[in-house]
Amino acid sequence: MESTIQLFDTTLRDGTQGEGVSLSVEDKLKIAKKLDELGIHYIEGGWPGSNSKDIEFFNRVQELHLKHAKIAAFGSTRRKESLAEQDANLLKIVDSGAQVASIFGKSWDFHVHTAIQTTLEENLAMVSDSVAFLKRSGLEVLYLGEHFFDGYKSNPEYALQTIAAAQAAGADAIVLCDTNGGSLPDEVYSIVSAVKEHIHITIGIHAHNDCDLGVANTLAAVKAGATHVQGTFNGYGERCGNANLSSIIPNLQIKLGYSCVTEQQLMTLTPTARYISEIANMSMPVSQPYVGMAAFAHKGGIHVSAILKDATTYEHIIPEKVGNKQRVLVSELAGQSNLMSKALELGIDLDQSNKAREVIQKIKELEHEGFQFEGADASLELLLREAMGTIEESFTVESFKILVEKASDRGNITEAIVRIKVQDQLILTAGEGNGPVNALDNALRKALLPYYPDIMNVHLTDYKVRVLDEQGATAAKVRVLVESTDANNAWSTVGVSSNVIEASWLALVDSIRYALIGKQPIESLNAERERLGLVNH
Template identity: 70%
Template structure:
């Protein structure tokens, strides 16, 4: 039995039906290129008969030089009592100029009666006529049996009759769809095996995630004989989403020895997952399996002590196989092993047995107790470790800052900051305005340092988060500020904590700029290029 599995991505069509997911034509074209590079076999571009955006996509996608993927256009079977050559939906698929069509039809007799409001016989004719019409026009046809598993459980003879009609009409693939996402893995296994025994055409699985079983059901179907998996990147999709290809692919390939894409392409998985989330403007859950930032993160001291001896002790695969990386978090739960690992990772010579190491561990735990969180602020942690090991030069010293915030009745709020620094023994005063007090401080600080460190113009703040730590204290509560900064090569995060949000922001800003300035000497372009190729650089 062949161990090859075909991957069909429907992020651009089914994925965009998820709440809060919207992709422009430009976004869809960029994602198409990424999916093609990753080795996806089919990319469902959209429904050309439904909206102008999809029509434009199919027009422009022809100009892309794809190496692996076939673009498919989606649509339904013909309308009832309408000849296929007169059906606007089928004509739109032909007009899209694709070589492959994916059409769906009804497998559940309940839907035939209630949704289509037609007879069971007419539904069979609709399936046959539509598949045959597209085949006669030279297209490869993938037939999706909508609600197949619900239909099979209600009326197995009729559900099987619908896909037999698609096979008779010449469908190249028949996909069994768990459209409501309510089928359990053992049911998937039994039904797929029965279908396999009754049809000769290749079959596939299209699973939804309403019971958190989209991935499990896809794997069960493959083990029962399905050879195509339909899903989306990061599990995007209507309601609870579709089967997540970022979990389906590595599970099939690394755990069950099926071939989906090449090992080199699999190593781009994390990069692709994060790229798609970025274009969709969606935050990826840190604990998403395989591709999340916490997928291979270790926090407990006992765990870290073990992975220092062998990563396999607490990692089910090598992270780099899917383009991810191992991370060790330092927090109040950390032991000596966490700091030693982190120091090694940063290239810091750290003696695990001396009293200074133990003091740093205690200092970090004390800071975490005060509200600092270093697992989300690696740059602040690195500054602490380098300072403790005597490796941080004093690039500048802060003497003071002042803020003026003014508001008049007919004018917007004006913020002005004045900073006083000492740089290379010289005192520097600088003032700057901003659209808020934090922005004004940021502008004044960079303006003061620019003449000494011109490279600072390449960095900017990319994210700013404030969290109230003691809600019961209301406006007097302590807050934690996390600042994310970036330049043309790296992204880093710093933290500040105070009962004054301006002071907490100032701490994080100063750490961010200090890290940027001392970090210039640590950038290794060759290493950075290698990490980029492997998909390890998070843009």
Template identity: 65%
Template sequence: MSKSISIFDTTLRDGTQGEGISLSADDKLKIAKKLDDLGVHYIEGGIPGSNNKDIEFFKRVKELHLNAKITAFGSTRRKNSLAENDDNLKRMIDAGVPAATLVGKSWDFHVHTALQTTLEENLAMIGDSISYLKRKGLEVIFDAEHFFDGYKNNPEYAAAVLSKAREAGADWLVMCDTNGGTLPFEIHEIVTALTGQLPGANLGIHTHNDCELAVANTLSAIGAGARQIQGTINGYGERCGNANLCSIIPTLQLKMGYHCISGDSLPQLTNTARYISEVANVNLPVNQPYVGNAAFAHKGGIHVSAIMRDSRTYEHIAPELVGNKQRVLVSELAGQSNVLSKAQDMGLNLDPSSEQARRVIEKIKTMEHQGYQFEGADASLELLLREATGEMNETFTFESFKMLVEKTAEHPVVSEAFVKLKVGNENLYTAAEGNGPVNALDNALRKALQTYFPQLKEMHLSDYKVRVIDEQDQTAAKVRVLIESKNFTDTWSTVGVSSNVIEASWEALVDSMRYALLNQLLLENEKSGSNEPRGLVNH
């Protein structure tokens, strides 16, 4: 029995049926290229002729010369008609793709209720449609919709649907858990039965996640003999989503001994998942297995102490196998090991038995008690550790800032910031306007500092989040501000906390610029081989 698995990606079709996901033709082409680089075997592009985006996609995707087979999606011919007269089937052929996914009913309840036809006519619709596409030279993947519900209700008819599709020439027979309500042991029993009834057939599995079982059900089907997986990147899809290929592929390949994609491609998995989440404009859950930012993150001090000796103590695989990386979080739950690990990553000498180490750990815990959170603000943490170890010197000093916010009946709100700073022996006083208080502060800081530190022109704020910490205090509550910043090569996050949202924003904003300057100094020192203390921005 072959241990190779065919990967059928339907992110561009079934995935776009998820709430909040809308992809342009350009988006779909970018994702298709990324999926091809990963090494999937089939990319389902959409429904030809159904909308302008899909029409454009099928026209332009040929220019990419992908290795994966681009697949068009459609349903069987209409009842009591001829396949060669069906506009849906004609559009699939006219799309000029090598393969077609044809969906047909396999649940007798659906045949009677949704199609409102006879069981015999449904079989004829399936057979005629597949035969027609095969005569036109297409590879045909037959998706038996609601197969498991149908099999549980009428196993003879559900099996007859697959037999008819196979007889008509379908290359793949895919069993769909369309409503996502089947359990893993049921999947295994039914697929096992089908492999006996249809010896030698190419069986596939298509599951939905309505019971949080799409991945488990897919693995059960593979264990019972299915050899094609249909799923989406990050589990996108209608209702609760489709089977998540980002979990299925590494589990099959690293733990179950199957071959899904090349070993050279597997380390691209994390980058692919995050890239597609950006294009789809959907935040990737931090705790998503294998590819999430927290998938290999460690917070408990006992855990960190152990992984510093051997990562296998608390990691089920090496994160590098899927292109992810180990992260150590520092918080009020952190022990000495967490801080030492972070310091080690930064190349800092922090003696674990020193008073210095004890003080910095206590400072972190005190700050977290006040509302700071360093798990999502690694840049602020690095600045704190470098200060504690004497790795930074003062470069500029903050003295004061003032905000003016004006709103009139005739004009929109205008924010103006006034900032006093000291660089060396020179006093600076600048003012700048912005479309909000934070933007005004950002503009004023840059105006003051860019003459001395031109590298700040290369950075910009890419995200800004405010979280209320003490909700019971209502408008007097403390807030935590997280700012994400970027330049041409790096992304970093900083944090500020205060009962005043502008002050909290100021803290995070200044830290973002401190870190930009720190990075530049580190690069310069690395090139020169210098070990001089780093520059410090004192706020």
């Protein structure tokens, strides 16, 4: 029978201590809802005694009516030489409305003497009094032994006394923290095994990633007997971050056979991780295991040839199990297998003879100029369709012009004029924007809207510029990557030029061309309806 693991997410508290991570109350509520849908058992909302934002979160999170997760409030043991019943921090936890109290105390004798400057005996009383008070207040109590592994290596007898005091006071679980992130997996396994001989309630692990071992140390602790796992999504956290739940969950469930979430919930892991990165406004590393864009991406021709026969040759799990998907990258390193696989994925019947070789040669020439199709699937699809003669152009570009004016009374004014042709109609349109790219985008949309009303649903979501030859200074060639979306899909296009506006225009036009694949202009549709007698005069 498989063992069940309790998942404790601290993205909303420990994760926000990471550099560059800042979450509003609305952000935290959105993430909490998404974590609950994934099946996370505990969500730590913050430290209610530290700031007004966390207090508001605890007040509003109750409105979400979460189905799976319990909300935990974080705090510390009482202050030295005081009463738990009068400790402001502990009272804030009780008043927060949280179901669970997650409190930390000192396990390392060095910290007791140096950080809080009290006696070892008083520290034990602080642990015991705090846990007992919170239990009397009706809360589930998780006691976090801060710096436990360092404390155990320094003074194992005292470190064990601290968690024994928490157990005796009624704690529901003891969580062992590798707060400095400096322990190794064999040390973690050995220490957790030793703790298990003395602690008879749930044992948890809270690892940091300062040696890039947060996930490995968590797995080692579980194999030694821990059944409660703490971490953050995408590994957010102070310094080098916390143990990454995006990797821990599939490693425990798929690799080691533990039960964390349902199979259906596991299939939402990748969307959840990416959703959290978007809310946090943090770029997710493309190579992040399991959930990254490149986690199941294949570029080398030999690799692609093999996965076409059997994906197991170069994939350690089925990507869909964690909500990800296999990707075949097409580049100057690609062989014919890459292109055939990509065409098949896009529903394009690319024969294996001259057409495939011609397209590969074209891609190599373009990439030599600076184009990159690995992250621009829409531009690649347009290229393939052009090669096969299966694309009917929705519009063609005649010319464009940019005017930039610096006015003392109105500030910067940018105007774009575009000349395009839809069927036999020549359209000249102007549009303003807060910069050249925005003005071009507005002018192009304005020209196309009467013929393609669906263009209103297309939005630009990201715009990246990369200088390809820095030594060229202001004349350097640049690559522009544009990401767009509509109500149903998302896609990326690329443009390259020594003129950043032209590179942007090329990527922008490809984005609109891709959005209009298969669509007919209204004038054509009206003419066809009239021919069939479907138009009332």
